[in-house]
Structures are given as structure tokens and as C-alpha cells.
Amino acid sequence: MEQSQELIIQKDDSGVLWLTLNRPERRNALSPALYEALYAALVQAEQDNEIGTVVLTGAGAGFCAGGDVSRMNQARQHAGSESERISALRQRTRIVERLHNMPKPTIAMIRGAAVGAGLSLALACDLRYGDPSAKFRTGFVNVGLPGDFGGHYFLPRIVGPAKARELYLRSSMLAADQAARIGLLNQVFSAEALEMEVASIACAIAQGPQPAIRNIKANLNDGLALGLSDLLDQECIRHVECADSPDHKEAVRAFVDKRSSVFTHAHTVEAGASTNGN
Numbered sequence: 001m002e003q004s005q006e007l008i009i010q011k012d013d014s015g016v017l018w019l020t021l022n023r024p025e026r027r028n029a030l031s032p033a034l035y036e037a038l039y040a041a042l043v044q045a046e047q048d049n050e051i052g053t054v055v056l057t058g059a060g061a062g063f064c065a066g067g068d069v070s071r072m073n074q075a076r077q078h079a080g081s082e083s084e085r086i087s088a089l090r091q092r093t094r095i096v097e098r099l100h101n102m103p104k105p106t107i108a109m110i111r112g113a114a115v116g117a118g119l120s121l122a123l124a125c126d127l128r129y130g131d132p133s134a135k136f137r138t139g140f141v142n143v144g145l146p147g148d149f150g151g152h153y154f155l156p157r158i159v160g161p162a163k164a165r166e167l168y169l170r171s172s173m174l175a176a177d178q179a180a181r182i183g184l185l186n187q188v189f190s191a192e193a194l195e196m197e198v199a200s201i202a203c204a205i206a207q208g209p210q211p212a213i214r215n216i217k218a219n220l221n222d223g224l225a226l227g228l229s230d231l232l233d234q235e236c237i238r239h240v241e242c243a244d245s246p247d248h249k250e251a252v253r254a255f256v257d258k259r260s261s262v263f264t265h266a267h268t269v270e271a272g273a274s275t276n277g278n
Helices: 030-045 067-076 084-092 094-101 117-124 151-159 160-170 176-181 194-206 211-224 228-243 246-255
Strands: 008-013 016-021 053-058 106-110 113-115 125-129 135-137
Touching: 008 030, 016 030, 016 113, 016 135, 030 094, 030 228, 053 117, 053 160, 053 194, 067 194, 094 117, 094 151, 117 125, 117 135, 117 228, 125 194, 135 176, 151 160, 194 211
Parallel strands: 016 053, 053 106, 106 125, 113 135
Antiparallel strands: 008 016
């Protein structure tokens, strides 16, 4: 049996938490133990005031191959009722809610394939960076399934509804440069530079004014669901809240003094700040 503590490699560096899916022999395919370990790590990261940014990546040559298809065949022999299976799957999909809703920015660093639920994990992150080996496929139709883990929510919003339908219905593989052209990847870096560039981006965000960053993410998430009037209400509330923060006052002083800001509240997230109650 897999040991959950070995399935996620965690590294905390300058307020950035690196979470590495660690099943390289299975292209980091998602197993029950890996689901549990990843969800627990995300909950812990959300509650840790010293963490400002989370980077999700995969060990070895691939990001995540999605659900473990060979395990699906074995699991069918021990399947419960339909309602039990739906409930268990819904529990696992809380992972993408954490990535999307946690008040800290999340970044996917992608080498190799991100397929099926693995693609959905990347889509749930706020930012996605890859090297030339990165490739993407919805993959569900290839195994006779419609798909889960929120891909139908994220993909149309990132690449547009027409392209999302094509990618789901034809299940074509996208190379890194193609993914960047349609906005699925924010940027492609060389294999040698990828980790250094992602670390620099993540660290800059982690060292920034966390109340403002948290509220920017909340505004962007609300903008996907609210009408303009309701969003303007939320923007005003959050804007005034941050106008009274030490970080804003420091930024104004720094602007007047013609120096760089030093944010004393970097990494600090108030309890209960998540937009998701899961």
C-alpha cells in the first residue's frame, strides 16, 4: 500500500510552498492515497500564515496523467453503490475547489503531460507555466468518460467555449506552444530556466501585500459568477478594507519617498479568509 506521506513532496522556500506529486513511475497518476495527501497539503497551506503562494508540480517527466486507469479496472471489482461512488468522487474533487478558492495564489509548473484530471488540476490554478515538453489533453473521451474535476468549468473560461468543446470532443493533444497561443499556458520557459523563473514569480507574489492579493483573487473569482452591480459592491468593500491596511500605508509612504515598499504583512492571511467553506 502507498504511504501518503511519500506521495507529496513539500518544500517551503521564502513563503512559497512547493507541492510535488510524487508517483513518477505512474506519471503522477492520481490514486486514492494521493488524492488524500494532496487535499490535506492544500488545507494545511491555506491555514499556514507563513505561506504566500503555492506551486503545484509533478516529479519526473510528467505533471499528472489524471486518474490511474489501471486502478480503475481493479476498483470496479470493489465498487459500492452508485450514490456511494458519486459521493466519493465529489469528495476528491474538493482538491480543485481548494486550488481555485484558497485566498493564496496557486501556480502550476508543468513538465510533460497534463491529462484528464491532471489537466483540471492545472486549470484550477491561478497561473500556469511550462517548458517545451509540456503537453495537454482532456483525455476523457478516450476512456469512455465525460470528465470530472471541474474541467468543464475552467477550460471554457480560459480558452473560450468553442475551443473547449473541440478539446473535449476531439481530445487532441496540445503542445506547449499551442497551449500558450490559446492562453492555457501563461508562458513557456526553457527546460533549464523553468523552475528558476517560476520560483521568481512565486516569490514576488508571496512577498507582496497579502491582503490586496487575497482580495484581487476573490474579486476575480467573484467576477466569474456575479453580475456587474454585485461585483462592484464587492470591489468597493474590499478596496476600502485594504485602504486601511498597513501595507497600503507603507506603499504610499514608499511612493512619496521614492523607494521600494517593505510589506510587513507579507504571508499573513486572516482566519476564515477563504471564499470556500470546504
